Amino acid sequence: MKNFKIKTLLLIAFVTLLNTSCDKTLDLEVAEAYIPADLDLNASNWKTYVLTSNSEVAVAAPKPTSDPAYLKELDSLKNKIYPALTPANKDAIAYWGAGAVYRWNEIARELAAKYNVPPASNAEGKYPVPDAANPLADPMFPFANPPYTARALAYLNVAQYDALVTAWSYKSKFGRKSPSKIDASVKTLLPVSDLASYPSEDAVVAGASYTILIAMFPGEIPYLDTKLAEAKNARVWAGVNVPSDITAGDALGKAVGAKVMAKAKVDGMSTANNQALTAGMIEAAKGRGIKDTWLSQESPIRPPMLPNYAAVATWNFDKATMAQIRPTMPYVVGSAEWNKDFAELEEINKNQTREQARIANYWADGAGSYTPPGHWNREAANQGHDAKFSEVRMARTMALVSTALMDAGIACWEAKFYYYTPRPQQFGLKTSVGLPNFPSYTSGHSTFSAAAATVLSSLFPANATEFDAQAKEASNSRVYGLIHYRVDCEMGLVHGKKIGDYAIARGKLDGSGL
Template identity: 25%
Template sequence: MTIYSVRSWCIYLSMILVIAACSKEDQAPPKTTIAAAEFTPQSNAAAAVPVSWYQLEFKLIRETPGFSPPVAARALAYTGVALHEAVVWSDRYGHSLSGQLNGLSNVPRPEWGKRYNWELAANSAMADIIRNLYPNASAANQALITALDSTNKAAASGSCGADEINRSVNFGKQVAAAIYTWSTTDGGKDGYLNNFPTDYVPPVGPAFWVPTPPAFQRAMLPYWGNNRLMVRPASLETAGIAHPAFSTDTASAFYKAAYFVYNKVNTLTPEETTIARYWADGGGTFTPPGHMLAITAQLITDNGLSLTEAAKLFAQAGIGENDAAIVCWKYKYKYNLLRPVTYIQTYIAAGWNSLIGTPPFPSYTSGHATFTSAAGNILADYFGSGFSFTDNQKVAEGFTPRAFNGFQQMIDEASISRVYGGIHYQFDSQVGAQTGRDIALRVLALRY
């Protein structure tokens, strides 16, 4: 990538930034009680800073080797936590996630009585955490990180004095360093380097997963379910909800579930085919978690959320996606259920193939359903369950925007898309959506 193209990309992002006067907000005290007169309301345009970073992060997910859906979800989550902790002290009612998230403590606080520009703090924190979370990004994309950091800093500095600029930037860096250090202890730090560990030996038997067409790859991230959840469960994680018992009897629930997939793929309507392809989000895309965070960014921009509101919502959605990946992958490798293509080719129709490629990990439960339900329920909590919106995220890929009358409609469509695609049983999606909702409720129970 040339210097010109780096600058052009950053100019494109900076067009959404509004250069505002320097924010002169005093630091909130440790106990979030302070007279209203001591605060200056933030401009809603300040949310453009984190949105610009997420737009770059979606590009990084697409182009950086190893960022499969769980790895991407993890990076998006730590980005959101760093953002939240960098700006939470600008909100008199805000609560740090330190002491609430699993293993997170001693996150830096601003100096009492000092003035901070929270846009600068947010920008600095996001620049540093993203550099650390994508260490294998290409040189061109590393240059984009540096350029966006500089562009946002110039736009947000306004009339700030040098002391306030340095103090704000350094605080963001301190927060990012603390969040990154915490991230290194969760079990997933080097996941991007080892998506397909060679030491994993899958169980053998007619009900168990085997590599699937078209690539017949090894099992992806079989140990991801052992990673640390960000939100402590109210009780020890249960074994999950069991799927219908494996059977080849044509009268059994399992056979009927597989036959439903077989028949559905063979009789798809044009709209069902579009839905399957729209939600595919496979290799080389921003992945299902990235799709959810892209919708979050779009809604933040469309609805003019403030910096603190945006930070809260980005953090919630990211935490939900991270924990959705861990719980879903835990169940995938607990049950190790074979994919529909394996069952159908063996017991129903040897020449049958799914509409979209089957990903390289077990079927139960559905990652798409879990990811979309976790984020969708979090977004519904903020905007309202009946909030109508249009997802514009796939226009560049040739898709027409998809309009929804509420977040549950989005969850249902993304969940059934995997059945239309021929890669999941209906019960995979149904239980995945239930799991995602349970995760969302845990995330929403925290104080932000």
């Protein structure tokens, strides 16, 4: 009898555990469609980044809504497309309904994570350089490391923003209403605002995003083709655009995307990996008083990540300003201040707490992730979505954050290779997050995070305390993960804040009044 009880108890315990084990539902972020809190009808006049004006790219006038061609489009929405919708179509409508800028940034982060893997060494002990002409070979192109990803996201958001400002101008000029406002019998599966529907803002974002992303991730053209087609179709399936809204928007987006990519092609990135410069950089750093310089801890020795990334064009300040705001000389190895910072790391090396490990892991954003710029891109997109921003205001938000992040990357890399300081691992410490392969001072995480948090605090002042705390935690995470000295992080935060302020200053003068 006693045995039976034990058996029963064990069986109940097992079944309970089995039930919890079988439940593999993931609690994913759900992003839903909304009517924008403000249609930002004055956005036609917001200052663009790359385009010289909101009429640099022309959009032909649409046919009047009384035109037989337009009426045929309406009829097709009602009588052909809507009745034939499949469940897969409806899923696509709901997915893209979350917002075009929102979803295309999510796609960009996903591609960054997919391509953020460092090349493996070959049989000769060398690291082959990824080849843009052969993106799917080993190693894949690109290696979407933090500087690469910061740049890709910045151009993506700038293209989205410039294209949307242009679109807003034509929307206002042509004033063609959305299908259901012209014909009330058109069934819609997404909320419809009073915004003019020609050219379609969703197609504008799709065309612009597609053009940037196929250039940044050339191995993903088939995937991006699918996404582009789905993004455009979803609007028609949902009954909120006619095909001519979409065609015009797609063409506008692609034209703006091409202009933005033309700027990207000559922004200096092609020389960012100039490894021939490092010998001179090391000598220059020694001349500045850095006794122990950085050395790759990988085996075989890996050339540092993008040593000449500082040559890339910045968005919100010039190179003279960049030199002025460069963090001051770091602590020299063996100095009392350096010894104090090192002692802090030695203690963590011996007794890292679980909370320190958690923070280090949470902010690691290392290989295989969308990187720290991606982390803050996600935060910005979620904030804009929660605030029910219009597409154009969402794009402005993302562009302000992304350009600040790219500027942070450029300025931080400049400081890293200006001082060329050693990582703590050169003095025997381990790491719980993996060691980045470039000089220590200053911390990229700290610079990226302070820049993004500063911009976000300006855009969403109610959450400023939270952003500031997040940036500080991201900064601390690099000490807890043992790959940065305290001074790297503190100076990175100060530097990042200044960089963020330049993006805010740009935003204050862009005519949005925001």
